[in-house]
Amino acid sequence: MNRWENIQLTHENRLAPRAYFFSYDSVAQARTFARETSSLFLPLSGQWNFHFFDHPLQVPEAFTSELMADWGHITVPAMWQMEGHGKLQYTDEGFPFPIDVPFVPSDNPTGAYQRIFTLSDGWQGKQTLIKFDGVETYFEVYVNGQYVGFSKGSRLTAEFDISAMVKTGDNLLCVRVMQWADSTYVEDQDMWWSAGIFRDVYLIGKQLTHINDFTVRTDFDEAYCDATLSCEVVLENLAASPVVTTLEYTLFDGERVVHSSAIDHLAIEKLTSASFAFTVEQPQQWSAESPYLYHLVMTLKDANGNVLEVVPQRVGFRDIKVRDGLFWINNRYVMLHGVNRHDNDHRKGRAVGMDRVEKDLQLMKQHNINSVRTAHYPNDPRFYELCDIYGLFVMAETDVESHGFANVGDISRITDDPQWEKVYVERIVRHIHAQKNHPSIIIWSLGNESGYGCNIRAMYHAAKALDDTRLVHYEEDRDAEVVDIISTMYTRVPLMNEFGEYPHPKPRIICEYAHAMGNGPGGLTEYQNVFYKHDCIQGHYVWEWCDHGIQAQDDHGNVWYKFGGDYGDYPNNYNFCLDGLIYSDQTPGPGLKEYKQVIAPVKIHARDLTRGELKVENKLWFTTLDDYTLHAEVRAEGETLATQQIKLRDVAPNSEAPLQITLPQLDAREAFLNITVTKDSRTRYSEAGHSIATYQFPLKENTAQPVPFAPNNARPLTLEDDRLSCTVRGYNFAITFSKMSGKPTSWQVNGESLLTREPKINFFKPMIDNHKQEYEGLWQPNHLQIMQEHLRDFAVEQSEGEVLIISRTVIAPPVFDFGMRCTYIWRIAADGQVNVALSGERYGDYPHIIPCIGFTMGINGEYDQVAYYGRGPGENYADSQQANIIDIWRSTVDAMFENYPFPQNNGNRQHVRWTALTNRHGNGLLVVPQRPINFSAWHYT
Known part of the structure; x- marks a missing residue:
């Protein structure tokens, strides 16, 4: 049997796991923690000789002892697919080959690596170790023609003693890597299938x-x-x-x-x-x-x-203790506001550099996140060092996921098979040994979505035997038979509330929720209200941190991001890998900004706004608010009426205190109190004055009488009527209505054309990723995406000072006998104002929700300057609006567009009192609804 298909052989000659650390020559040098300065550290990353083979047997026998001068090169670390070898494939949980445990395809993509390293005289008489921080999947090591050993466990470190094989001067290092092994069956995480030496390789010298x-x-x-x-x-x-x-x-x-x-x-x-x-x-x-x-x-x-x-x-x-059904860190109650983080780089795949890792952690801290789950495998060892430094509670997950067995209805197949116990237990043991000295790690996680059985129980007992100072998590131990924390994923708000009402004896978290795919997630506020309501729910982790798109460029230099199927890979899970709070290039998305506001550690509540009385709530668990300042601003329809700053002092952790704001005299305009909370001091992740939260409170509705719109030289309207259309003309405008559709086909003001497409009632909109279930289950089968509109009646009424155009239509899908009977009433005044009244009544049998009720129109592209009085500045929706406030905002149609990598609905603005689309000269269209509306402006239909 091949070693890479033998579950009883997890390695050969790999050293016993131990803590991750380095040796230095002096105390001063050691305290820099800069491993590259040590005389006992030799990095081997960089350019290697490389050749790709479709089958392991194609690797020449001389490979282990001769430098292949005619081979190409590859950068280490890297996934070889990202360097043009083999093919990427994306699946969420399915194995990309037939299930035949423990066997894998005989056509097993193989990478052969070689490089020369040089040892100085200073390495003589020392133990020489070679360490691999990550190799996917199975690999063998040779030095100077001698076999060293092999290892499995792609995201776990592997260390070998090569002292007997090296010499002073040049040495030949050869590594044979295979993409598939029996271990693939426990490494089926939701990500791209790829392979190679994807983390650092280096030598460590040790005194005897x-x-x-x-x-x-x-x-x-x-x-x-x-x-x-x-x-x-x-x-x-x-x-x-x-x-x-x-x-x-x-x-x-x-x-x-x-x-x-x-x-x-x-x-x-x-x-x-x-x-x-x-x-x-x-x-x-x-x-x-x-x-x-x-x-x-x-x-x-x-x-x-x-x-x-x-x-x-x-x-x-x-320290961390469990008491009274809760966990306590340093004797303080804590709630974990977390994210699930995969390793991914939009150019390098899972070969993620530490600069990118550090930026991830900086972004998390900037957005009020205090915990990260290493979904679903150990990270680069230096990741945990950075979490220690920046301050993030870590749920450290080990490299176990056998999700693909769910596709055959047997997810626990190998998890409950005693023959696999060694494979499972060894992984958590290696993981704990390597990272046991990090204060940031508070929870060990036994893996993800692998069913439940004897091997999970064995992992738990092994983990507790090694480390009884931390909690142990595994979501699919849903009865908490062994684990220290009971956990669920994607539990809906009502059930989470029920869990809170009837607490389990063990602490509870939700390890995945609020799927952030595309335009999302929504409903974060509703979840957070439940979390804050029940102390027993102590943690929540949004799925997930970053999109997994792979950057590409078209012939015109436009950047786009590839997902499942874009490499000809099949089967695939399409764009399911684009599900992060940040985009693939680490640009924060709207979902992250919303999450930041929802979990903000300083809450401001209204008490009696008429008197300027507020309440500040400190949702930090260890820290007072001495380092925070509140900035208050009273705004009335775009104008600042008053500002005030209050230094927040003496507000203890997890407590509240009253606040008093001095309010100005308000006039007839609508007014709001806007509050921003900032952190005073500079930190590793932010400059002084970094904003952590924004709040808005309505002070007064608009009580002013509307100012009449009265352009100069208004004159009586004229009506031109023919067989196909009618045109209403005023002093400087003309609007033509089609008698075939009942809608305006032309609208000109001062000789400039406003319309490019007929305005119409709309019951459908572009989908968002998280609407896939509704689209496929309700809307597409009922043809709501291809509804047709037909004119039933058209009438014109003219009176003194205005013309009424009344059209009645039916909007309905083909095939079926349900739809909407709609009425448009266009009231055109001599001063140029156009009032549109829309109404509708459904008929037939359609009991489900419809995607939207709206009104669309095509405007000439030169009117790309946008101003609106509503919620902004970013996109916002009914279930995702906490990060935005109501004010007068100015933008452009380009800037209103949120460029999701998979096209979908975007750019909505809520609670819009008025909006204007103008050209660069200020001419255009002003829309004033009778009550606030949702509004978006796109260059695309």
Whole structure:
């Protein structure tokens, strides 16, 4: 049996998992945490020789011992499909080959990698390790013609000892990678199928006597005042005889030494354990709001006092406990406002650089997100370091998903098969060992959408045996048989409320909800109201963070994004990979802006607006509001009447306080109180004055009498009537109505043409991605997308000072006997105003909702300057409007368009009191509805 199809062989010669850390030459160097400065670190990323094969047997036998000079090159890290080799394929959960466990296609795409690395004399006499941070899927390693070993587990680190195979000078490194393996059956996540060495490769040098592993733990006293830092260290001696060493350890707070001590006369034989612990008085506590980090530095010295290595570790004082059905972090109640994050780069696929990772985390922090789930696999080890630094609570998920078995009605097939236990358990063990020292990680997740069974139970027990300081999550343990948190996904608001009304004995989260595909998500406010209502619902994670589109350019240089099927891949799940709060290029979408407002940690509530009385609510869990300022502005129809700033002080975490605003004298105009809350200090992720939330409160309705529109030189209307049309003429305008459709076909003002398409009542609109179910189940079968309109009656009435055009139509789909009987009444006044009254009555049997009730018209493209008095400045809808406020906004038709990568409805503005479309000279069309409307302006139909 092939090794890549044998579930009993998960690796060969891979070293036991251990914490992710590096050794340095001095304390000062170690405290930079810059691994590239260490003399014991050699990066191997960069240009490699590469050749792609359709079958593993096509790789030449000489590949492992001879440099293939005629091969091409590839950048490492990279997915080879992104470099032009093989084919990308996107599926949500389906395996792209026949299910035949544990076998995979014999035509197994294979990449053969080679590179030369050079070792200096300084590497002599040291242990030399090679480490792969991520290789998809199965890979074998050869050095100087000798077989090193193999590994599975694409998103887990793999480390090999190559000391016996390397030499001073040039060395040949060869890696054979196969896209498919038995492990593919547990790596079926919702993303592009791709392969290659997609994370860093590097060499680590170790003295023969060194620190092999360590585990740091922090525990607080009952008062959460003082803490104990303890560390279990595993030391290794590769020399032939025991070695006596000294292990020094120092805890730094900036440049201040908090504690320093040593373990003397430490004799090491092979693997030897040692430990130390000490008390830290009143340490700064780590949280996502205040990610305070200390530096623990361990120095190993030989018997003569010579430094063997210096190992640093960032330490955050943080614990997590479960009490009374809730979890508590540092003895504080916490709610996790989270997102699910996949690794994806719009140019490189899953080979994601750390600059992009860091920008992701900055954007999360800027948008009030305090938690991230690593859906659905371990990230680059440096990701967790950045979460420690920036302050994000992490649900660290391991690399297990067997979702494809759901397609054959047997999702638990291998999850409940004891033969697969080793595969499952090994993955969580490797994951925990590698990332166990990060304060940001508060939850281990056993995987995603793999059913339930004996292997999940075994994973849980293995996880708790290794680490009993964190919670363990797995959504499909829906009865919480073993896990510490009960979890669901895509649970609707009423059921979430019911869960809150009848709490489970264990804390609850919703690990996926509010699917952010395309124009969405909606309903975030309704969800959040339920979350805040029930303390037992302690976390929520929007699906998902980023679109997975792959950037492409057409012949004209226009950028677009590919999705399932665009590479000729079949089967595929089409555009289901475009489901992020940010676009593929990391541009924030409307959904992220809405989420930011909904989860804003500072809430402002109205108490008595007539007196300017408000209430501020602090939804931070660890931090007062001393670093925040409230900016108040009273606006009346585009004009600022008053401003005020209030420094928010002494508002304790998870509490509220009264606020008093001084209001000006208001006139007859509609007026609003707008409030922005900003953070005063500069942070790693934002400048001083960064806005975290915006609120608006209505102060007064408009009580002014409308100003009559009275252009100069108005004169009596004339009516020109013929067989096909009638035209109404005034001083500077003319409107022609068709007697075949009953609608205006031409509208000219001062010789300029306004119309390009007849105005009409509309009962359909472009779909959005999340309407797919309604479209396919209700609207498309009933042909609502191709409704026809037919004129039934047309009449003209003229009286002093105005002309009435009345048309009656039927709007209905073909095939069926239901529809709408509609009436248009056009009232044209001598001053140029046109009043349109629309009414309708349904007939026939259609009991379902219809997509919309609206009115559309085509306007000459030169009228592309937009002004409106309504909710803006961004697009907004009834279920997604918290991030926008009512005011007078000016824009362009281009800017009103939200360019979703998959075309769909966009750019809506709500609560519009009036809107104007003008040309650059200020001439155009002013629309004033009788009551506020929704409005959008597109260049496209």
